[in-house]
Amino acid sequence: MSARILIVDDTPSSVKMLAAKLTNEYYEVLTADAGRAALKAVEEDAPDLVLLDVMMPGIDGFDVCQQIKQNPRTTHIPVVMITALGGREDRVRGLEAGADDFLTKPVDDTTLFARVRSLVRLKRMLDQWHLREETSERLGFRTDTVDVIDGGTGAHIILVDDSTVQKSNIQEILGADSHRITVIDDYDASGKIVDIGGDVIVISLSTDSDAPLRLASRLRSLEPTRQVPILLIGDTEDMDYFIKALELGVNDYLVRPIDEHELIARVRTQVRRKRYQDRLQANLMQHLSMALTDSLTGLHNRRYLTTHLESVMGRMPEQDKPVSLLMIDIDHFKKVNDTYGHAAGDEVLFEVGQRILRNIRGFDLAVRYGGEEFVVEMPDTPVEVALGVADRLCETMANEPVRISGSKDKISVTLSIGVAESRDGGETADELLKRADEALYEAKRAGRNRVIPTPPKTARDAPEARPG
Amino acid sequence: MSARILIVDDTPSSVKMLAAKLTNEYYEVLTADAGRAALKAVEEDAPDLVLLDVMMPGIDGFDVCQQIKQNPRTTHIPVVMITALGGREDRVRGLEAGADDFLTKPVDDTTLFARVRSLVRLKRMLDQWHLREETSERLGFRTDTVDVIDGGTGAHIILVDDSTVQKSNIQEILGADSHRITVIDDYDASGKIVDIGGDVIVISLSTDSDAPLRLASRLRSLEPTRQVPILLIGDTEDMDYFIKALELGVNDYLVRPIDEHELIARVRTQVRRKRYQDRLQANLMQHLSMALTDSLTGLHNRRYLTTHLESVMGRMPEQDKPVSLLMIDIDHFKKVNDTYGHAAGDEVLFEVGQRILRNIRGFDLAVRYGGEEFVVEMPDTPVEVALGVADRLCETMANEPVRISGSKDKISVTLSIGVAESRDGGETADELLKRADEALYEAKRAGRNRVIPTPPKTARDAPEARPG
Numbered sequence: 001m002s003a004r005i006l007i008v009d010d011t012p013s014s015v016k017m018l019a020a021k022l023t024n025e026y027y028e029v030l031t032a033d034a035g036r037a038a039l040k041a042v043e044e045d046a047p048d049l050v051l052l053d054v055m056m057p058g059i060d061g062f063d064v065c066q067q068i069k070q071n072p073r074t075t076h077i078p079v080v081m082i083t084a085l086g087g088r089e090d091r092v093r094g095l096e097a098g099a100d101d102f103l104t105k106p107v108d109d110t111t112l113f114a115r116v117r118s119l120v121r122l123k124r125m126l127d128q129w130h131l132r133e134e135t136s137e138r139l140g141f142r143t144d145t146v147d148v149i150d151g152g153t154g155a156h157i158i159l160v161d162d163s164t165v166q167k168s169n170i171q172e173i174l175g176a177d178s179h180r181i182t183v184i185d186d187y188d189a190s191g192k193i194v195d196i197g198g199d200v201i202v203i204s205l206s207t208d209s210d211a212p213l214r215l216a217s218r219l220r221s222l223e224p225t226r227q228v229p230i231l232l233i234g235d236t237e238d239m240d241y242f243i244k245a246l247e248l249g250v251n252d253y254l255v256r257p258i259d260e261h262e263l264i265a266r267v268r269t270q271v272r273r274k275r276y277q278d279r280l281q282a283n284l285m286q287h288l289s290m291a292l293t294d295s296l297t298g299l300h301n302r303r304y305l306t307t308h309l310e311s312v313m314g315r316m317p318e319q320d321k322p323v324s325l326l327m328i329d330i331d332h333f334k335k336v337n338d339t340y341g342h343a344a345g346d347e348v349l350f351e352v353g354q355r356i357l358r359n360i361r362g363f364d365l366a367v368r369y370g371g372e373e374f375v376v377e378m379p380d381t382p383v384e385v386a387l388g389v390a391d392r393l394c395e396t397m398a399n400e401p402v403r404i405s406g407s408k409d410k411i412s413v414t415l416s417i418g419v420a421e422s423r424d425g426g427e428t429a430d431e432l433l434k435r436a437d438e439a440l441y442e443a444k445r446a447g448r449n450r451v452i453p454t455p456p457k458t459a460r461d462a463p464e465a466r467p468g
Numbered sequence: 469m470s471a472r473i474l475i476v477d478d479t480p481s482s483v484k485m486l487a488a489k490l491t492n493e494y495y496e497v498l499t500a501d502a503g504r505a506a507l508k509a510v511e512e513d514a515p516d517l518v519l520l521d522v523m524m525p526g527i528d529g530f531d532v533c534q535q536i537k538q539n540p541r542t543t544h545i546p547v548v549m550i551t552a553l554g555g556r557e558d559r560v561r562g563l564e565a566g567a568d569d570f571l572t573k574p575v576d577d578t579t580l581f582a583r584v585r586s587l588v589r590l591k592r593m594l595d596q597w598h599l600r601e602e603t604s605e606r607l608g609f610r611t612d613t614v615d616v617i618d619g620g621t622g623a624h625i626i627l628v629d630d631s632t633v634q635k636s637n638i639q640e641i642l643g644a645d646s647h648r649i650t651v652i653d654d655y656d657a658s659g660k661i662v663d664i665g666g667d668v669i670v671i672s673l674s675t676d677s678d679a680p681l682r683l684a685s686r687l688r689s690l691e692p693t694r695q696v697p698i699l700l701i702g703d704t705e706d707m708d709y710f711i712k713a714l715e716l717g718v719n720d721y722l723v724r725p726i727d728e729h730e731l732i733a734r735v736r737t738q739v740r741r742k743r744y745q746d747r748l749q750a751n752l753m754q755h756l757s758m759a760l761t762d763s764l765t766g767l768h769n770r771r772y773l774t775t776h777l778e779s780v781m782g783r784m785p786e787q788d789k790p791v792s793l794l795m796i797d798i799d800h801f802k803k804v805n806d807t808y809g810h811a812a813g814d815e816v817l818f819e820v821g822q823r824i825l826r827n828i829r830g831f832d833l834a835v836r837y838g839g840e841e842f843v844v845e846m847p848d849t850p851v852e853v854a855l856g857v858a859d860r861l862c863e864t865m866a867n868e869p870v871r872i873s874g875s876k877d878k879i880s881v882t883l884s885i886g887v888a889e890s891r892d893g894g895e896t897a898d899e900l901l902k903r904a905d906e907a908l909y910e911a912k913r914a915g916r917n918r919v920i921p922t923p924p925k926t927a928r929d930a931p932e933a934r935p936g
Contacts, residue, residue, distance in 0.1 A: 001589065001688065001716065001717045002685040002686075002688035002689050002716045002717050003688075003689055004689040026681060026682065026685040027685070027689075028686060028689040048689070121469065124593070125592075125596070128593070128596050132752075135756070136756060139756055139757055140768075140772050140775055141756075141759070141775070214494065216470070217470040217494040217495070217496065218470075218496060220469065220470040220471075221471055221472040221495075221496040223514065244494075247469070248469065248470040248494055249469045284600075285607075287756055287759055288603065288604060288607055288609075288755055288756060288759070289607055290759035290760075290771065291609070291755055291756070291758035291759035292607060292608050292609070295770070295771055303758065303763055304608045307608055307610040310610075334802070338909075342905060370839065371838065371839035371840075372839075437810060441806075
């Protein structure tokens, strides 16, 4: 996949060589010769990947990396640090600054391109989430700033390894970084891994077989583990294996002998990435569900009711089961607002919502229909049962005044409830709502604080009205 | 990237050979030996790609393909048909049935893997959208069934070609399929293509240079064209070029001599894919914005106001500009509902929203605050100006009764409006709303149908109350 790559290096010859390699593979190349210029390019030109030299005058590579990763607008852009040979300490420092990987000078082409392809693919995927987050912001959602400086510790790591000595070593290192570790010693256990559902999967190569690679591949093709980071641990001789693994979607690898700090840093990077993505996903879910819930009471809203009721009533002709509806209004609610203020009025609305929830069954649907009106949708429920629920609700409101927080006031509130049942699928959701509303109107007219059923559309004896 | 691939073929030896090739590259392989079994596997095992033989007893390959593509749950799964040599007619029929490509037996490995990689990448991207659509459905959104049987005609095609004869040929063929075509004869014109923004980009190779490939690559790295399908047209000798192009993110290619039907079918496939994705994207946008709008009036809702007002007031200390707020309530609205019914009440609410919109400026924000209450947020506006707007609004409601649809009723409605201004950033959004609410309460107490300002928090002479 083509991509835009930013090369940051103060040595013109290094830039030129790397740029030629990448251009030859049809990547778009941008360059910057110093830290400040790099940060500007990252903000303005939206590269898909940054190849970043460590040693630069002014702001050095570590600082640049850290600033990219701590900026919510750029944190999803992968950074590969380019270090001098043997600088193990530099590498760990780079990873701790948030780098996704490092490459050693002179840069080996196969490793470079395998890593670039893998990170560009990751970036494309994160782009989709990132873009969506920006869309939410533009629409006007309050987006909780994603905590980009997550430590990356305290995660659940699944370690797949069948060598006893080695796995207890890894377990000890990661355990010391506050991770919880589940060890699996079977490279065929993809099903088990799916069931466990960890944050990062570490696969340690201990055999010559391709079982570990098969496992990684299977985890990538299974829906639940598709986005879970995978880190391989192997030997220098396994380089071809690593490169193949990156192609298959493995996220990172570590070469033995295991450097404790490097293992910790690489696992943290994957944990952070996973959490970042999880958070963006959770934000989206939250924003979507806001469209269907009432923010004051936490109940579903009218929009949700309409869709839901239509779908329930659409299934009625086949199922021959009744649906009942309660249309609930708080009596003289305006007076509550006028006497005690809007804040107290809001508390009453909230409390009515809570009492409705406590008095219905799990499969009933409680909705704030608007203002001081609520609706309860009761599938598979004949009107007699619905009337029982309505009566109970009416009584509990009338008998227990609502206590207002931070005051001694207790507000007496009563409800009027209209009840309607639909049985044969011969009417629309709108018609059923209208009949429940008419019954509510009758309850108001008859003096409030009571439940009134409406006769069902099919000719049946309607149960009698009774005060609540 | 690893993936799950379903091979459908009734000849065991064909299945075995293809399965071995794919397994060797670490793909997960599923198999089905007949059409019905294939459809079952597609529904239940969620493959990332289907390799589909044409000739099978029972339901043949064309039917299987069509059924996969017409099912909203599986339409995003790519299908490659495997045809006998030379069956040009079969190929077009396959494309018309919705196939993403066909391969000719015996299957050439390089072509196979290039195509598989390209389609799996596409699938992964569509998965994200598809998953989101399913999430919306699960949350309870009414998702308009995406029209999967879109004809794929009538799109805007950008044709890049510098050969006069050839381009007029292509133009004629695609024009006959109701596409609008913009021709560009410069392979460096990525900027122009971004500006034009077509549905599909067709790049016809007419030189030996790599300019067309550079163009494709640039289009893939630019944000606006990243998801726009690209189709290459070239010669049999360009096969290496095509394979490289697929790796870079080009979606499809066509080999000369141009078969009219094949060109039309391949372009249609890309148009359909683009539209499918656009629609899923639009659905998401719509669902997200629902969370911030009031469905009855189309105005923004209280949730949006809170976030917006907080951000406007947060900027106040630097900007030293006042913000004014109108808190508007419909007088005796309950009576409207009781006298004319809820439907008429809803019409009144809608009409009040419309009149508010007509009386404010483009940068003011109109909000349905709840029930029969509205708020107008006026940035950079001193209270004197806000009072003028409020007076006008009050008058227009009092002077022009609301006409109710399908009836001769005209309902006389008046408004009470409280106005508050915040100037020095010394109060919160909540406090400003509360002050506007108090002014509204004063307007009600003073007899309704009037505008009352509240004195600003900083000591200033408050303008006098006046009836609206």
